[in-house]
Amino acid sequence: xxxxxxxxxxxxxxxxxxxxxxxxxxxxxxxxxxxxxxxxxxxxxxxxxxxxxxxxxxxxxxxxxxxxxxxxxxxxxxxxxxxxxxxxxxxxxxxxxxxxxxxxxxxxxxxxxxxxxxxxxxxxxxxxxxxxxxxxxxxxxxxxxxxxxxxxxxxxxxxxxxxxxxxxxxxxxxxxxxxxxxxxxxxxxxxxxxxxxxxxxxxxxxxxxxxxxxxxxxxxxxxxxxxxxxxxxxxxxxxxxxxxxxxxxxxxxxxxxxxxxxxxxxxxxxxxxxxxxxxxxxxxxxxxxxxxxxxxxxxxxxxxxxxxxxxxxxxxxxxxxxxxxxxxxxxxxxxxxxxxxxxxxxxxxxxxxxxxxxxxxxxxxxxxxxxxxxxxxxxxxxxxxxxxxxxxxxxxxxxxxxxxxxxxxxxxxxxxxxxxxxxxxxxxxxxxxxxxxxxxxxxxxx
Numbered sequence: 392x393x394x395x396x397x398x399x400x401x402x403x404x405x406x407x408x409x410x411x412x413x414x415x416x417x418x419x420x421x422x423x424x425x426x427x428x429x430x431x432x433x434x435x436x437x438x439x440x441x442x443x444x445x446x447x448x449x450x451x452x453x454x455x456x457x458x459x460x461x462x463x464x465x466x467x468x469x470x471x472x473x474x475x476x477x478x479x480x481x482x483x484x485x486x487x488x489x490x491x492x493x494x495x496x497x498x499x500x501x502x503x504x505x506x507x508x509x510x511x512x513x514x515x516x517x518x519x520x521x522x523x524x525x526x527x528x529x530x531x532x533x534x535x536x537x538x539x540x541x542x543x544x545x546x547x548x549x550x551x552x553x554x555x556x557x558x559x560x561x562x563x564x565x566x567x568x569x570x571x572x573x574x575x576x577x578x579x580x581x582x583x584x585x586x587x588x589x590x591x592x593x594x595x596x597x598x599x600x601x602x603x604x605x606x607x608x609x610x611x612x613x614x615x616x617x618x619x620x621x622x623x624x625x626x627x628x629x630x631x632x633x634x635x636x637x638x639x640x641x642x643x644x645x646x647x648x649x650x651x652x653x654x655x656x657x658x659x660x661x662x663x664x665x666x667x668x669x670x671x672x673x674x675x676x677x678x679x680x681x682x683x684x685x686x687x688x689x690x691x692x693x694x695x696x697x698x699x700x701x702x703x704x705x706x707x708x709x710x711x712x713x714x715x716x717x718x719x720x721x722x723x724x725x726x727x728x729x730x731x732x733x734x735x736x737x738x739x740x741x742x743x744x745x746x747x748x749x750x751x752x753x754x755x756x757x758x759x760x761x762x763x764x765x766x767x768x769x770x771x772x773x774x775x776x777x778x779x780x781x782x783x784x785x786x787x788x789x790x791x792x793x794x795x796x797x798x799x800x801x802x803x804x805x806x807x808x809x810x811x812x813x814x815x816x817x818x819x820x821x822x823x824x825x826x827x828x829x830x831x832x833x834x835x836x837x
Contacts, residue, residue, distance in 0.1 A: 392416075392417075392418045393416075393417045393418065393438050393513050394417070394418045394419075394420060394435065394436060394437050394438050394439075395408075395412055395417055395418070395419055395420070395437070395438065395439045395440070395441060395509060395513075396419075396420045396421075396422065396428060396431055396432065396435070396437045396439075396440050396441070397409065397419060397420065397421045397422070397441045397442075398421075398422045398423075398424075398425060398427075398428035398440065398441070398442040398443060398459065399421075399423070399441075399442070399443040399475065400423050400424065400443065400446045401443075402423065404443070404475075405419075405421035405423070406421075408421075408441065408505075409421060411502055411505075411506055412506075412509070415506060415509075415510065417509070417513070420435060420437065424446065425446060425455060425458070425459040425462070428440075428442070428459065429459075429462060429463070429466070432463065432466065432467055432470075433466075437467075437470065438471075438512075438513055438516050439470075439471050439472075439473065439493075439509055439512045439513060439516070440463060440470055440471070440472045440473070441472075441473045441475060441505075441509070442456065442459055442460065442463075442472060442473070442474060442475065443456060443475050443476075444456030444457075444474055444475065444476040444483065445476075446459075456474070456476075456483075457483060457487065460472060460474070460487050460490075460492065464490070464491055468491075471493040471512045471515070471516060471810075472491075472492045472493055473492070473493055473494050473495070473496065473505070473508060473509070473512070474487060474488075474492050474494070474495035474496070475495075475496055475497075475498055475500065476495055476496070476497060476498065491812050493508075493512055493810050494508050494512075494810070496508070511828075512810075515803055515810070515828065518800060518803060519800075519803045519804045522800045522801060522803065522804035523804045526801075526804060529550055529553070532553060532557075533547075533548075533553055536553065536556060536557060536560070539560070540556075540560040540563075540585070540588075540589050541585070541588040541589055541593075542556060542560075542585055543581060543584050543585050543588055545578075545581055545585065546722070546725050546726050546729040547719075547722050547725070547726075548721045548722055548725045549719035549720070549721035549722045550721075551714045551718060551719045552714070552719050552722055555582070555711060555712065555713055555714065556582075556585065558709075558711055559571075559582050559585055559586050559589075559711050560585065560586075560589050562586065562709045562711065563585070563586045563587070563588075563589035563590045564589070564590065564591070565709075566590070566591065566592070566680055567708040567709060568661065568680075568681045568682070568683070568705060568706050568707075568708050568709075569583075569586055569681075569682045569683075569708070569709045569710075569711060570646075570682075570683050570684070570685070570706050570707040570708075570709070570710045570711070571583055571682065571683070571684040571685075571710075571711050571712075571713060572684070572685060572686070572710055572711070572712050572713065573684075573686065573712060573713030573714065573715070574686050574713075574715045574753055575686050575752070575753065575755070576752045576753035576754055576755030576756055577713045577714070577715055577716065577753040577754060578713060578753070578754050579644065579684040579686075579713055580599060580642060580644060580684070582684075582711060582713055583597075583599070583640070583642040583682040583684060584597060584642075586640070586682055586711075587639070587640040587642075587680070587682070590640065590680060592638060592639050592640060592680050594639075595636070595637075595638040595639025595640065596635060596636055596638070596639035596640070597636075597639060597640050597642065598632050598635045598636040598639065598640070598641050598642065599641075599642040599644060600613055600614065600632050600641070600642070600643060600644065601644045601645055602643055602644060602645045602646055602647075602648040602649045603644070603645030603647075603648040604645075607650045607653075608622065609622075610648075610649060610650060610653050611650075611652065611653045611656065611669055612625070612629070612631065612669050613631060613632060614631050614632050614633060614643075614653065614656070614657070615631040615633060615656060615660075615666050615667070615668055615669060616628070616629055616630045616631030616633075616634055616668040616669070616675075617629055617631070617668050617669035617670055617671075618668055618669065618670035618671045619670075620670060621668070621669040621670025621671075622669065622670075625669075625670070628668070630668075631666075631668065633660060633666060633675075633677050633679055634675065634677060636677070636679045637677040637678060637679060638678060638679075639679065639680070640679070640680040640681075640682060641679045641680070641681050641682070642682045642683070642684070643657075643681065643682070643683040643684070644683075644684045645684070645685060645686075645687075646683040646684065646685050646689075646706065647685045647687035647689055647692055647698060651697070651699065654698065654699045654702050655699070655702075657702060658699065658701060658702045658705060660677070660679075660681075661681060661702075661705045661706075662705070664676050664677055664678060664679075681706070683706045689703050689707075690703070715750070715753055716750040716753045716754055716757065717749050717750055720746060723745050723746055723750070723757065724737075724742060724745065724746070726754060726757055726758075727742075727745055727757060727761050730757070730758050730761040730762060730765075731761060731765055731773070734765055734771070735764075735765045735768045735771045735772065735773050736771060736772055736773065737772075737773045738772050738773060738774050738775070740774065740775045741764070741773045741774055741775050741777070741778060744775045744778055744780055745757075745778070745780075748780050748781075760778050760779065760780065761773075761778075763777070763778075763779060764777035764778045764779070794817050794819070798817065799813070799817065799824070799828065802814075802816045802817050810824055810828075
């Protein structure tokens with residue numbers, strides 16, 4: 392049941408607030424001294440605290456109220472606190488709001504306003520608990536994934552990346568071909584390496600070849616090897632990547648760039664495990680796990696006649712899609728911190744700029760931007776100018792100025808439902824945050 396603790400040395404105050412809260416189906420607890428109130432907090436689950444600022448005859452002091460507030464913050468940093476104060480304590484109350492109090496109300500208080508504030512904080516607390524539970528669950532899944540599988544030191548925080556890695560690790564146990572799809576620079580080779588590391592052939596070699604980085608006439612020799620004299624410049628026999636990867640994994644990046652003759656030979660290897668070097672009639676037999684990757688639309692290439700349909704279905708037994716960095720924003724700052732490697736830190740403005748950028752070059756672009764910024768940073772602090780990013784689009788800047796529902800929920804969760812602290816995190820005033828809380832339907836504003 393929702394519970395509010397009232398700490399006030401005036402029994403009439405406790406009685407009046409208890410009655411009002413009970414009518415709202417809120418369980419009231421009352422303490423007449425700070426010591427009793429702190430003792431209750433140790434043994435009871437309390438959602439909101441309403442505390443007086445004065446517990447002595449000296450009504451201009453408020454020192455005991457300040458001491459109580461600081462003790463509560465130290466022992467229960469996430470508990471929302473409403474201060475009840477006489478006008479003589481207004482400046483002190485404002486200072487305590489800056490220190491983390493959720494709100495303050497003057498005595499005599501307005502019942503409707505006080506109850507609305509309590510209800511607001513209770514609903515925020517419930518939302519905070521849900522967000523916190525979801526974050527804890529995501530963290531547990533991520534940690535379980537990291538314990539169970541070899542993730543090659545990959546840095547990630549987003550749920551989208553977690554799902555991708557979970558699928559990649561699950562399919563790693565089989566020996567079927569895997570097709571990794573996603574944009575350039577997103578980290579497809581890292582995914583392939585993780586599949587290999589968690590596969591039955593993890594002790595074998597992991598051989599990577601970029602089919603888009605070689606001239607068409609050399610790709611076949613690169614993959615299947617060649618005998619001396621097989622082509623101009625072939626002065627000696629050479630073994631191909633399939634032979635190098637025998638007993639392990641061959642990663643074929645940019646598979647859409649493989650010419651049709653090479654596609655036919657690749658299909659044969661996938662079906663039989665057999666091939667011949669260029670210029671040789673001798674058949675070689677290998678056992679290789681093939682992982683391919685592409686950022687191209689292979690189905691469109693099939694329709695255009697530039698990619699074999701039978702090869703596509705052979706390669707695409709399991710597809711692992713790697714989302715672009717713009718769709719896993721939660722990964723941006725952890726990756727940036729990883730690339731900085733403790734040699735510099737990001738200013739708040741730089742963090743905002745990183746989150747506002749679209750990252751068309753994905754993780755590769757982010758890494759290059761951070762490495763450049765680290766070299767230019769003054770006094771170990773990366774500023775916006777060091778990132779050399781284009782000006783954020785109007786929509787992105789609006790997104791920074793207008794926090795999303797998820798951003799508000801996350802800020803509230805990390806602040807334990809303390810509105811003033813969440814507002815500071817989001818760069819908003821407390822009133823502005825209350826307006827967004829109402830707009831997103833997180834609570835009914837009072």
